[in-house]
Amino acid sequence: MMKYLSLIIILAGAYLAVPLQFGGNDYVIGIVVSALTIAGIAVAWAMLGNLGGMISFGHSAFFGVGAYGSALLAMNAGLPVFPSILAGGVIAGVVSILTMPTLRLRGPYFALAMLAFAEIFRILAIEMRWLTNGSGGLLSIPRLPTVFGFDFGSRLGGYFVVLTLVLLTVFVYWLIRNRPEGLALRAMHDSEDATLVVGVNATRLKAAVLVVSAFLTGIMGAFNAHYINFLEPDYAFNGSWTTLAIVAAIFGGYKTLWGPVAGALIVYLVDQFVFKAIMPSGHQLILGGLLAAIVIFSPSGLLPWLASRFRKEAGDAAHP
Amino acid sequence: MLLTLDHVTVAFGGLVAVSDVSFSVSEHEVLGLVGPNGAGKTTLFNAISGLVRPSKGKMTFCGHDLTGIPIHKRARIGIGRAFQVPQPMHELTVRENLIVAQHFGTGHSNPGKIDEILDLTRLGHKANRDAASSLALTEQKALEVGKALATNPRMLMLDEVLAGLETNGKRAFMQTLDDARQRFGVALLMVEHDIETISNTCQRVLVLNFGKLIADGSPEEVFRNPEVIRSYTGGETA
Numbered sequence: 001m002m003k004y005l006s007l008i009i010i011l012a013g014a015y016l017a018v019p020l021q022f023g024g025n026d027y028v029i030g031i032v033v034s035a036l037t038i039a040g041i042a043v044a045w046a047m048l049g050n051l052g053g054m055i056s057f058g059h060s061a062f063f064g065v066g067a068y069g070s071a072l073l074a075m076n077a078g079l080p081v082f083p084s085i086l087a088g089g090v091i092a093g094v095v096s097i098l099t100m101p102t103l104r105l106r107g108p109y110f111a112l113a114m115l116a117f118a119e120i121f122r123i124l125a126i127e128m129r130w131l132t133n134g135s136g137g138l139l140s141i142p143r144l145p146t147v148f149g150f151d152f153g154s155r156l157g158g159y160f161v162v163l164t165l166v167l168l169t170v171f172v173y174w175l176i177r178n179r180p181e182g183l184a185l186r187a188m189h190d191s192e193d194a195t196l197v198v199g200v201n202a203t204r205l206k207a208a209v210l211v212v213s214a215f216l217t218g219i220m221g222a223f224n225a226h227y228i229n230f231l232e233p234d235y236a237f238n239g240s241w242t243t244l245a246i247v248a249a250i251f252g253g254y255k256t257l258w259g260p261v262a263g264a265l266i267v268y269l270v271d272q273f274v275f276k277a278i279m280p281s282g283h284q285l286i287l288g289g290l291l292a293a294i295v296i297f298s299p300s301g302l303l304p305w306l307a308s309r310f311r312k313e314a315g316d317a318a319h320p
Numbered sequence: 321m322l323l324t325l326d327h328v329t330v331a332f333g334g335l336v337a338v339s340d341v342s343f344s345v346s347e348h349e350v351l352g353l354v355g356p357n358g359a360g361k362t363t364l365f366n367a368i369s370g371l372v373r374p375s376k377g378k379m380t381f382c383g384h385d386l387t388g389i390p391i392h393k394r395a396r397i398g399i400g401r402a403f404q405v406p407q408p409m410h411e412l413t414v415r416e417n418l419i420v421a422q423h424f425g426t427g428h429s430n431p432g433k434i435d436e437i438l439d440l441t442r443l444g445h446k447a448n449r450d451a452a453s454s455l456a457l458t459e460q461k462a463l464e465v466g467k468a469l470a471t472n473p474r475m476l477m478l479d480e481v482l483a484g485l486e487t488n489g490k491r492a493f494m495q496t497l498d499d500a501r502q503r504f505g506v507a508l509l510m511v512e513h514d515i516e517t518i519s520n521t522c523q524r525v526l527v528l529n530f531g532k533l534i535a536d537g538s539p540e541e542v543f544r545n546p547e548v549i550r551s552y553t554g555g556e557t558a
């Protein structure tokens with residue numbers, strides 16, 4: 001009950017309160033959109049980390065491929081923007097199949113291989129001038145359309161779109177987590193033999209999560225391309241898409257459903273609105289300290305820590 | 321024939337853990353596998369499950385040559401396994417353990433059968449509890465059997481599932497296994513140290529010693545065999 005109630009409050013706040021309060025302030029909405037973009041990548045990243053047991057440093061590749069894929073389809077093939085965002089996700093998912101050989105690698109080797117993979121795509125985007133216009137980048141990428149008189153191309157329109165995409169990403173994650181495939185994936189890391197002898201094909205499941213994670217990350221990239229209407233390789237394939245998502249996911253709790261979202265919002269919004277005001281240059285230092293503190297005091301992240309505090313308080317209240 | 325082993329050898333480097341073993345198991349049979357510690361019983365199960373690869377010999381199950389069948393496909397053809405050291409699936413509840421086993425072991429879902437297994441293994445009251453942290457040893461062993469049953473096995477390999485239980489617990493567990501056999505028509509291949517239990521439940525007994533199969537016959541016959549008696553009395557120090 002509590003769960004549904006808080007979900008409804010959050011949804012009402014996100015779809016009504018935020019627009020009513022800040023709808024006219026493009027600066028604030030712009031920062032919230034960035035935070036939500038990071039949140040989407042963070043959820044997709046955490047899905048691979050938590051279910052697949054794989055720590056990827058290469059998600060910027062999927063973000064960039066989704067962004068370029070969607071932008072190019074809309075610009076050169078004249079695809080309407082929403083379908084081309086979906087196609088951008090599909091392209092990122094397909095591209096992730098190229099990384100499958102790395103699934104055999106464990107721990108740091110997988111992370112390193114993915115880092116190299118992302119770098120290859122950044123270089124490809126610079127070198128394939130005929131397609132991507134190289135470092136010159138893509139200009140005037142079609143903006144999100146006006147539907148029923150509402151301009152999704154505005155800052156506020158972008159906010160509604162990215163918010164919905166993030167919620168859908170969480171929903172997909174939730175669905176997978178509770179299916180037998182998701183259960184098997186969660187069990188796999190600590191109980192490999194147990195899952196094998198009941199018929200779980202670990203390699204195939206991991207490959208499937210990777211594709212889904214890449215698809216969802218690609219969607220965020222594609223959205224971003226049409227939201228800012230401009231792309232260049234060093235932006236779209238920037239490693240900080242990955243690192244910000246990792247920081248957000250670990251800060252919020254990468255094993256929880258909402259941890260990565262909470263992490264992204266807190267890390268990004270607090271940094272931009274609070275720390276930046278206190279310390280205009282070098283404000284990331286405070287953030288770094290905060291992250292270190294969370295990792296030391298609650299290695300599983302902020303949400304699990306809050307949940308245990310809450311349970312304790314409730315317990316104390318029940319037995320004074 | 322359900323399972324046939326034909327001159328199977330498993331070696332770890334220079335150590336021959338299973339040496340030139342041949343036997344077969346027929347449908348619905350209850351077969352005991354005994355032998356001193358280190359005789360190679362668990363390794364034999366691992367070879368049949370696919371967790372280790374025999375260096376020589378051939379195994380068939382229901383007419384399938386097991387050589388080319390990867391581990392995760394062996395559950396589908398009907399090979400069930402309960403580990404000696406219970407291996408509950410971590411991070412999942414008891415019911416979720418069974419759901420995963422059923423989904424991947426059979427390819428479809430049947431919640432009714434899961435409830436039946438929970439009931440049979442007396443784990444119903446713990447269905448929604450965390451499998452790795454909230455079960456006593458007996459319950460963990462029951463879950464081992466439950467997971468295997470959820471895959472619809474035609475043969476169930478039980479590796480010392482009775483070890484560590486006191487007499488009443490043993491009796492109750494044997495009852496569970498017997499119920500499972502009646503309801504699901506599964507053949508049992510069970511490793512067990514207690515000769516009395518084996519004599520009471522098994523129609524046939526295999527004896528392994530230093531990886532070699534030294535006897536194969538009815539309990540009366542096998543436990544009278546001087547070589548078997550010698551392996552049992554001398555086995556501990558070897």
Ligand SMILES: Nc1ncnc2c1ncn2[C@@H]1O[C@H](COP(=O)(O)OP(=O)(O)O)[C@@H](O)[C@H]1O
Pocket residue numbers: 332335337355356357358359360361362363364
């Ligand atoms: N993975 C392995 N690597 C090396 N040696 C092993 C391995 N598994 C088992 N052994 C060895 O094989 C022999 C048989 O062991 P095991 O099959 O566990 O015996 P049992 O189950 O009859 O007690 C032992 O000497 C054991 O040390």
Ligand SMILES: [Mg+2]
Pocket residue numbers: 361362363404479
């Ligand atoms: Mg053993």
